[in-house]
Amino acid sequence: PAVDAAAITFEWIRPDLKPRFVHVWHSGENLVDLQHPSYKGRTSIFEEILKSGDISLKLSNLKPSxxxxxxxxxxxxxxxxxxxxxxxxxxxxFIVGIDRGSDGVVLQCESSGWYPEPEVFWLDGEGNLLSAGPTETVRGPDDLYTVSSRVTVEKRHSNSFTCRVQQNRTNQTRETLIHVQDNIFKTQCSSGTVIALAVFLALSFFTNLILWIRYCRKRY
Incomplete structure (x- = not known):
């Protein structure tokens, strides 16, 4: 009710904690001795509006806990x-990285400071999902999550790729665009080309060896 609450007693409690008291107001003062240690110095009420019956609680420096x-x-x-x-x-x-791999170009994306744990998606320039490896997740001492992911890509029309980090519970999405220069993609030899090159080198070696033996015999 809209009555002066400055002179009454009221409690803000977390039933799952021991001690359970988050903030206690008693006859015009805060009883900080009863407070759970994790809330020390982080709670307050709006004393200027207590007279209208507003006993809302303010939490500062919010934590996942x-x-x-x-x-x-x-x-x-x-x-x-x-x-x-x-x-x-x-x-x-975001921290992004671009590196050459044996099968293409490896893109890396890392993002920190998330709660709860988010998901990571990779998209090409047309918005199609790319198949990436498992996301690596680390939870820090502050209970915030750092996620990192890698994907191997081949040369495409636009060479633009998007790393998207998404937290579904609160519908939070962040993304960064990565553009790969054409010269980063090195020419990859097919298996047939590699075999043909090996055969050619082998034949060249034996042909030169035979010619050298014949030359030696004629000379000596």
């Missing part, structure tokens, strides 16, 4: 309400 169900409880009125907090993080930072 803050995700969960919060209970707002007023003991004197025996009233409570629950809020489900969903945390997500999406990054715009």
């Amino acid at each position: 803050d995700e969960g169900k919060y209970r707002c409880f007023i003991p004197g009125w025996n009233k409570e309400s629950f809020v489900e907090l969903v945390v997500d993080a999406a990054s715009t930072f």
Whole structure:
């Protein structure tokens, strides 16, 4: 109700934590001694609007571990309400690499600072999905994910490729465009060409050997 809440007691609680208290307001002051250690210095209320009955909680420096169900409880009125907090993080930072491989050009894409764990997709210049190897995922001490992926590509009309990182739960998508210069693609010899070249070199060697033996016999 729209009454002055400055003089009442109310609690913000995480039922799954011990101690469970996220923020406790009692008769005009914050009871920080009751607070769970992970929330120390990161919670506050809007004291200027307490008079209108607004006891909203503000969380600063949000962490993935803050995700969960919060209970707002007023003991004197025996009233409570629950809020489900969903945390997500999406990054715009990419590290890309281009390298020559035995079967084509190898593209590498890495992106960090994601939560929850995202997926990585590769697309060609026409928007078609490319077949890539398994995504490597590392979860850091801050609970944020770093993902990296590689794909081998051959020369195409546009030589433009897109690395897309997507987090489906909160519909977050980031992508970067990679353009490969024509001179990066080295000419690949087919197996038939390699065999023919080997036979030619072998025949040339034996022919030259025979000519050298004949020359030696005539000379000596």
